[in-house]
Amino acid sequence: MAPSADGPGISPTWNPIPVLSLEEEQELREAEAGYISPPLTAAFAAPVLDKRQISRLSQSICSEYPLPETLRFLKRVRSCTSRHEFLLRLATKEEEEDVLKSGGNQSDSAGVSAKPQKKVYTSDLWTIPPLTDIFPDKVLDLQGLGDPFLVYVPSRAPRNQKEQRLWLEYWPSTYHAKGSAEESQRHVSEEERTRIGRYMRIALEAARASQQRGRKGVGAVVVDPRNGQILAISSDRTDEEGGPLLHACMVAIDMVAQKQGGGAYACLKEEDGELGIAGEKNADVRKIQFIQKAESGEKLQDMESGKDTEQSDSQRNVADQEEGTKRKRSEETTEEGPYLCTGYEIYVTREPCIMCAMALLHSRIFCVYYGSSTPGGALGTCYRLHCCPGLNHRFQVYRGVMEDECRKLICPGKS
Amino acid sequence: MEPLQITEEIQNWMHKAFQMAQDALNNGEVPVGCLMVYGNQVVGKGRNEVNETKNATQHAEMVAIDQVLDWCEMNSKKSTDVFENIVLYVTVEPCIMCAGALRLLKIPLVVYGCRNERFGGCGSVLNVSGDDIPDTGTKFKCIGGYQAEKAIELLKTFYKQENPNAPKSKVRKKE
Numbered sequence: 001m002a003p004s005a006d007g008p009g010i011s012p013t014w015n016p017i018p019v020l021s022l023e024e025e026q027e028l029r030e031a032e033a034g035y036i037s038p039p040l041t042a043a044f045a046a047p048v049l050d051k052r053q054i055s056r057l058s059q060s061i062c063s064e065y066p067l068p069e070t071l072r073f074l075k076r077v078r079s080c081t082s083r084h085e086f087l088l089r090l091a092t093k094e095e096e097e098d099v100l101k102s103g104g105n106q107s108d109s110a111g112v113s114a115k116p117q118k119k120v121y122t123s124d125l126w127t128i129p130p131l132t133d134i135f136p137d138k139v140l141d142l143q144g145l146g147d148p149f150l151v152y153v154p155s156r157a158p159r160n161q162k163e164q165r166l167w168l169e170y171w172p173s174t175y176h177a178k179g180s181a182e183e184s185q186r187h188v189s190e191e192e193r194t195r196i197g198r199y200m201r202i203a204l205e206a207a208r209a210s211q212q213r214g215r216k217g218v219g220a221v222v223v224d225p226r227n228g229q230i231l232a233i234s235s236d237r238t239d240e241e242g243g244p245l246l247h248a249c250m251v252a253i254d255m256v257a258q259k260q261g262g263g264a265y266a267c268l269k270e271e272d273g274e275l276g277i278a279g280e281k282n283a284d285v286r287k288i289q290f291i292q293k294a295e296s297g298e299k300l301q302d303m304e305s306g307k308d309t310e311q312s313d314s315q316r317n318v319a320d321q322e323e324g325t326k327r328k329r330s331e332e333t334t335e336e337g338p339y340l341c342t343g344y345e346i347y348v349t350r351e352p353c354i355m356c357a358m359a360l361l362h363s364r365i366f367c368v369y370y371g372s373s374t375p376g377g378a379l380g381t382c383y384r385l386h387c388c389p390g391l392n393h394r395f396q397v398y399r400g401v402m403e404d405e406c407r408k409l410i411c412p413g414k415s
Numbered sequence: 416m417e418p419l420q421i422t423e424e425i426q427n428w429m430h431k432a433f434q435m436a437q438d439a440l441n442n443g444e445v446p447v448g449c450l451m452v453y454g455n456q457v458v459g460k461g462r463n464e465v466n467e468t469k470n471a472t473q474h475a476e477m478v479a480i481d482q483v484l485d486w487c488e489m490n491s492k493k494s495t496d497v498f499e500n501i502v503l504y505v506t507v508e509p510c511i512m513c514a515g516a517l518r519l520l521k522i523p524l525v526v527y528g529c530r531n532e533r534f535g536g537c538g539s540v541l542n543v544s545g546d547d548i549p550d551t552g553t554k555f556k557c558i559g560g561y562q563a564e565k566a567i568e569l570l571k572t573f574y575k576q577e578n579p580n581a582p583k584s585k586v587r588k589k590e
């Protein structure tokens with residue numbers, strides 16, 4: 001394990017904070033206040049009359065009528081006190097209305113009340129489509145199932161065990177700790193924090209070097225998290241020789257393009273060694289070593305341990321990487337065009353503006369880590385572009401990464 | 416979006432923008448035409464160069480902006496003064512990124528054809544042109560909807576012909 005990213009003897013003063021959508025933030029606040037109930041959607045279920053048929057029914061119904069991708073967390077069978085019940089399929093809005101109109105709010109006697117009102121109901125008042133109407137397209141052997149009824153099931157996966165227990169009141173769900181929003185976004189492990197800090201320090205160093213040359217103190221680093229490779233180290237180039245739109249993110253995107261044989265900005269191509277075009281990997285590694293040494297005053301130790309981690313990671317994940325590369329390549333060549341930041345992370349010292357944020361979205365960035373928030377920022381402050389409902393690509397965003405140091409560079413007077 | 420007040424001048428420049436879009440289509444490029452007009456002179460024009468540059472930010476507007484910068488240098492003009500007096504004529508509503516760029520450069524007026532439902536930054540997805548955004552240049556005025564059907568038709572033709580054997584229905588960029 002590498003020493004703390006803040007250097008020896010300094011306790012960490014920052015933590016990456018996930019920037020969520022307003023909706024998610026509201027949900028989290030409710031969860032913290034102890035009030036949680038799942039959003040619900042109407043579905044048809046039926047009692048299982050013959051338990052021996054369950055596995056056969058599961059097989060045929062699940063393959064012919066799979067649940068939508070987003071609802072795969074729902075179990076197909078639940079066991080109630082006296083019997084089992086099978087989740088058949090979702091009900092359409094019209095079907096739901098028909099059922100409610102015909103019978104009001106009710107429940108199968110053995111069922112668990114499911115509507116938020118929690119009214120008890122009996123099944124005989126219901127006009128429920130028969131099983132054959134519920135599965136009209138394909139001929140299924142539905143032997144073993146009783147009369148169907150309407151039930152309300154959670155429409156969002158539980159994000160922790162507490163939610164999973166609460167969801168059970170409505171319908172049982174599976175819960176995977178890995179990949180759940182709360183687990184992956186709220187708690188960044190110490191190891192992950194160290195990794196994030198390592199790259200942000202490189203962005204900070206680029207920002208510092210830029211400032212020393214009389215330019216703006218904003219820096220960015222593009223990283224492929226699958227193998228730890230650094231694809232670009234950039235800084236703001238809105239100076240005379242640069243261009244008015246060459247914010248650090250725009251420069252970084254073009255450097256990645258250059259590395260792949262493209263690139264749009266001549267002034268960046270001419271940029272010389274020091275913090276210019278990231279050359280082949282060795283040059284990158286030397287650069288990181290140089291920057292890290294300069295930054296932390298440590299010897300190679302920090303870097304070496306970092307490198308070891310990356311190497312063993314890459315050995316472990318060779319298959320993953322190949323898979324990832326294959327996937328990436330096919331995305332690049334068959335889809336809308338080259339989105340060369342697919343799967344990449346960017347570390348930038350200040351919150352991107354709306355132009356840069358959308359440029360990162362167009363480039364299909366995977367994750368953005370930034371230091372200080374800015375009043376016009378588009379990833380949390382003025383807009384939350386990464387979770388904007390109308391847009392076709394979403395990505396993760398963390399703010400507050402080495403925030404104080406990042407802010408000092410942008411507004412040297414303030415702390 | 417301002418109501419349509421189409422002057423003869425607008426008609427003429429938009430006619431040129433549409434010609435560019437048609438040219439692009441004839442050459443197998445994304446049919447979006449874009450002109451930067453300063454005074455009575457075209458100082459920049461562009462088409463999408465995402466594929467050539469492998470840079471997803473190289474939309475027609477960004478390419479045209481670069482041309483304006485070159486023009487300023489060649490004619491010893493201060494680019495900030497020039498941009499503040501430019502009108503952009505473009506056949507499709509600028510995307511969120513381009514709208515941000517136009518703000519940063521303080522371009523005061525944009526005339527466009529059809530809306531950009533997927534990425535539009537002048538009201539369709541976000542209102543970058545009209546929102547209060549600190550430290551992000553100035554708002555700009557938009558005149559949208561000029562020959563919108565024609566602009567849409569060009570795009571449709573392009574996407575139909577581009578990949579007739581596409582395995583599945585593809586979601587595509589507007590620009």
Ligand SMILES: [Zn+2]
Pocket residue numbers: 247248249352353354355356357
């Ligand atoms: Zn920016």
Ligand SMILES: [Zn+2]
Pocket residue numbers: 474476509510511512513514590
């Ligand atoms: Zn654009």
